[in-house]
Amino acid sequence: MFTIGKASEQSGVNIETIRYYEREGIVPKPGRSAGGRRLYSPDEIAKLRFVRRCRDLGFPISIIQTFLSLTEQDDRSCGEVKTLAENHLDEINAKIENLTRLREALLSLSSNCDDGTADCPMLDSLMKDGFGESGSEQSRH
């Protein structure tokens, strides 16, 4: 059994984050020592590491909770996992596309932007009327 500090080291999850996961019911409450300290088994540490790796892959907590419940009941888990992973891949691809378009926009805006000029062409075009948009979009995640 390991204290929270060791569990943090071994799982790569910050101590405060571990306590947060417990508060939120993302991982089960561990046992306690006589003095009231949390004690983690290797299995519980593996679970923490699993959550961190999923977070590193960009999965939101809600999906990770589904993953965790799928690992409990080992009943036809793989199909559902694959679907969730594919949806997540689609989101990642969409983000990459967005960022790439954004980069192009920013590049072309800042390219006219030379040191020494009094009026900045980038700020100018961002302030102008009807510049890169077709109407009032009003959509942001």
Add this chain to the structure above:
Amino acid sequence: MFTIGKASEQSGVNIETIRYYEREGIVPKPGRSAGGRRLYSPDEIAKLRFVRRCRDLGFPISIIQTFLSLTEQDDRSCGEVKTLAENHLDEINAKIENLTRLREALLSLSSNCDDGTADCPMLDSLMKDGFGESGSEQSRH
């Protein structure tokens, strides 16, 4: 002069967000009608639109505030803008790289994941000891 609804339409900024920007001092407080309603001039609407466009480009509010103060005093603004834009471009590029690596990782993980299997190889490898990491990293933005 326009009410907040028209200002929202014309700038593309949500009504609640406009009020939030005002509360936070990101845009100056507009005048009010006899009945206490906010009234926006075309210039103030242009400022809101500017903020939205910068947000669309991914700039954080803190940077946008710098931009706004630079547009007030038209003193050698362009050099500073260019630097901020380049730093932001670096961040965007870093994000794209991260997401691309993430996509590869997720693809290779989920590729072994076929429907019908009892134990999911993706969840399996995420749960295992020492799989894709060199030690205890502990670094997340």
Add this chain to the structure above:
DNA sequence: ACTTGCTCCTGTAGCCACTACAGGAACTAA
């Protein structure tokens, strides 16, 4: 036995940039 210094505990508040109410006041059109 006592002290030093580390780890741990709970509880609360802050981060970013919004978004979503609730409960009421003020306009506008029929």
Add this chain to the structure above:
DNA sequence: TTAGTTCCTGTAGTGGCTACAGGAGCAAGT
């Protein structure tokens, strides 16, 4: 006048943590 719409303030919630404050427990050295 009345119904419907827009606006007002104030507060709380979102996600996923992170950062305290103020105290208790514990291990090693003297």
